[in-house]
Amino acid sequence: MIPAEFDYELAESGEHALQLLEQHGDEAKLLAGGHSLLPLMKLRLATPSMLIDIGRLDDMSYISDDGDAIAIGALTRHEVVEGSDVLKEHCAIVAHTAGEIGDRQVRHFGTIGGSLAHGDPASDLPTVMLALDAQVVVRSSSGERTVAANEFFTGLFETALGPTDLLTEIRVPKLTGGWSYQKFHHRAQDWAIVGVAAVQRNGGASVALTNMGEVPLRASGVEQALASGNDAAAAAEEAAENTSPPSDPFGSADYRRALAKVLTRRALQEAMGR
Amino acid sequence: MAQVAEQAQKYVGGGILRKEDPELLNGAARFIDDMSIPGMLWVSFVRSPFAHATINSVDTSRAASMPGVKGVYSGTDLADEWADGLPCAWPVTEDIKAPKHWPIAKDKARFAGDAVAVVVAETRAQAVDAAETVDVDYEPLDVVVDMEAALQDGATKVHDEFENNSSYVWNLDVGEVDQVFNDAAVVVKERYYHPRLIPNAIEPRGVICQPNPAQGEYTLYSATQIPHILKVTLALTLGLPEQKLRVVAPEVGGGFGSKLNVYAEEATCLALGRKLGVPLKWIETRSEGYLATTHGRDVIQDMEVAADENGKIVGFRANLLADMGAYLQLVTPGIPILGAFLYHGVYDCQAYSFTCTGVFTNKTPTDAYRGAGRPEATYAVERIMDALARRVRKDPVELRRLNFLEPFDEAREVITGLSFDSGNYGAALDKALDMFGYDELRAEQQRRRDAGDDKLLGIGVSTYIEMCGLAPSQVLASLRYVAGGWEAATIRCHPTGKVTVITGTSPHGQGHVTAWSQIVADELGVDFEDIEVLHGDTAISPLGMDSYGSRSLSVGGVALHYAAEKVITKARTIAAHELEVSEEDLEYSSGTFSVKGAPDKSKTIPEVAFSAWTAHNLPEGTEPGLEETHVFDPPNFTFPSGTHLCAIEVDTETGMTNILKYVAVDDCGTAINPIIIEGQVHGGIAQGIAEAMYEEAVYDENGVLMTSSMSNYRVPSAAELPTFETDRVETPSTTNPLGVKGIGEAGTIASPPAVVNATIDALLPLGIDHIDMPVSPERVWAAIRNASGSSVDARGTDATAAGSGVGSADTPGGEA
16 A cells, blocks of 8 residues: 555544644545555545544443433444444344444454545445434544434435534444444445445334435435334335435445345345344 | 376375365465565556556656556557467467457556556555556546447447457358258257356466576466466577576466466566566456456357257257457467367267357456366357257257267267267266255155245256366367467486476476375385475476466376386386396386296385486496486367256245255266365365356446445355365276366356356246356346246247347346
8 A cells, every 4th residue: 555645643642633633624635444545545636735543542442231212423333333332232223234234354444433434325324324313422532422313314425513623422322222234245344335224213214325326315205104104014115215326336326226126125124133 | 007007095195184284274385475585676557447548648757756666667658568469379270360459558458457557665555655646647448348249230349459359250161051050950059158257366377577687597487287388489589599498387276267368467577576576476466457457258158959849969069259359369269169079968969069259358368267268169069058948848868868979988089089088977977966856856846846945946957078197299289379288297206216306297286296205105015295396497397388277187197107107117127227127027016026936035115216316237228316207298179078956945035046956977087186176176166166057247337346345256165165066987087097087167167057057957847947147146037037937848848949139138147
């Protein structure tokens, strides 16, 4: 790998990272696990002049029970999320889905915060966060704010994070109902061609879709159909409504729409049976 | 031969762990990128982003002023470096159109990735950064990416000097082909597209050029399969005196044919070394390799079989379009010809026709890729066998049995004029069916069909044959290949009892060091660990034709056997002299000569080696030393064969396929090392499954490679692959005294039709009888969606058998 030339700073603390962001602004990129950023730098599609390495801020790697929610530090590696007993007990869909990402090497490097901050609609965890109505905690030098998942993903590779923001924590609600994440991919290590997250919450079902548009999408047509008393199979027929899936070497838009329906039905059936 | 055939075999046939593996696995082995030479500069290539463009000008001034840059050169700047273009060693017809192929393009770029300039700098990063600033003024031209479009009248020409994009037409007709097809009760015709593939050796290519200006000598280190061929061809391309050039292939991390070539980067690094007088290094990046390393396959096949109403075959007819890409690399035109004689498989017939048209397109040149020509032939034959079975309402296994050549253990001539060395196709089939549980799986398939299960089951059969042991030099001459097919081996017995073996083969992962040690250990009675095998350096091993086409054991290993015989012959003379008996009074066994009737009077090979070294008491006329070389030119090819069976489950809702069972029974002749064979079979099947289900190099209409990295060129991993159940039958080859046939490519050749036949077999109830490779979930889904819904019954209905062809609705991932 021969990226374009860049400078490098190792952040000593979250505060230090924020200072460096203030100092370098748009020119800087945060480096966490690197599994999204470095491939772009390899191809010189990303050419940040400054990399701020937050990968060693161990105090941002944690999973803790916080009453109604589970708090996950942004730098928690997928492998840790996958193995977390707290998550397996209270929000198992997150642990399960983390285990579906990439391969073992990727999961030992990639972080949950990095996955969300990258804003790739083909990623699995953003979809799960959307289905869960998770909260994303963001710090900047001017303070801390919380952004709901449905406001966090703003476009293709775009999020509510500004150039001087640091994503610090993800808060997911404790689940009591069933859940499912159906990831359809050709190779185990691939991104989802389509993914569907379904969770039973608040007396209803939340359904969200991976790689069916420029951002992770709530399948609101499916949710409404279920609320109107349709069964899973009937509701799943609405899965492709208001989506704009890409056509690429992994699958045509038509194929993705068809998959979305099948996978939504399977996700709902699994969630209801769990 | 008899004197060693009787040897006790301590090592040959044993599953011995590879002695070269510890250093390969622990990181101690030295590959090109592990090597560094003081004062070494780095090379980076500027590549055309356009598939077809006129190069108006190349402005190197900005790049030349970048930090660390020592030189920037366009194709025009280097024009005087070449005595000739890059070589094509296999002009398959007299009237072939073979364009001049300059290492750095001068006037036109003809594929995306064609090198147009080169930068030399102090560090790799400086070289890459500077390459980005070379300002090339391109004038984009119309692009031709599709072979059939390329052959249309008025199509854009890849090479202006030729009248069209057809490079050659090669034909072989035997028997009354038209009449046989006209008279046949049944003719089945299908069209198959064999996808373009990217070889993906684990180690990218790399070159180091080390000039020695004082002596006018050059050492070229390259990650290559063919150091010997490189030495000859680069000497010609650069006009270098061959005796001043040494080529070294250090440890090489795989090739699969992609390092069986003479590349622009090798020629350019050598030219720059000559020009600048300093050592230079170039290491390919994976992304660069996707563009600039040869691709494989990319063949459209119109395949026909003619038979009587019972399915007894009378003729095969194949008509191919083979994509050459933009240039003819070392053996590009010859790849389809390696399959040209095998379009009747293991079946008898009376008429045979093969025609191949080589086509230029604005894509990366194609060349050898594991199997080279034989996967195409096997795929066409084994797919059409299943189609014929459907037509005549026979089980695919039954149809194959009906048409098998009878077992033979002496070479027999077949319709093409080739002599198959030995074969027992039914034996492998029987064993495979038994391991597979064929009848039970057929019953399960029927149960699922009857129940209307969403998950259908399919069974695929492939009773393949291939052709290895390249090759009898006179046959190569008749096929217009410009080199020979011999191989060399030297055995040097040291006075201390140790042995050095020098081979002309050039292993890059195959385990020659182990297998060669096994052969010599048994024949000379020396310890396996006391044998050193040297290879891959033209200064150490001056004679060789290198490794490709599963030739190493059946040509190079046999050369070694004959060299051992020569050692034993000389040693016998010396031993008889020392023991004061006649040679006829000596018995030889496991490295020891003993006097008949007086077994305590004996001499071992190491003892004789010491005597030969001291030369104190040699018989008259015997030269000191115990070292022999043999160069073996094989009298015939070898013909490995076997049966592969695959059971696949298809999710009819999503198109996802899942291999439930895979059985391979291969006949590679006599086994030297079953563990190495097992490894080759596993890797080969994996690569064939990759071809059948996952991989395809896809270009857009502008000739831009869309599958430009491993994220979207789908090389499968172990996670996608089933457990392979393997076994062997042994029908010793009659081509060589070891009885070996070759196993390096068998898995890749056999497996694609097994996988695709299984998938189609699953989908027959839905009226689907064709899907092109790679049979991806989307293609399966699209086929189901587009299917008429009328069943193509597994035992035959009148459904048409015509394939849907390239670029049709069921190939959404294919060429637009």
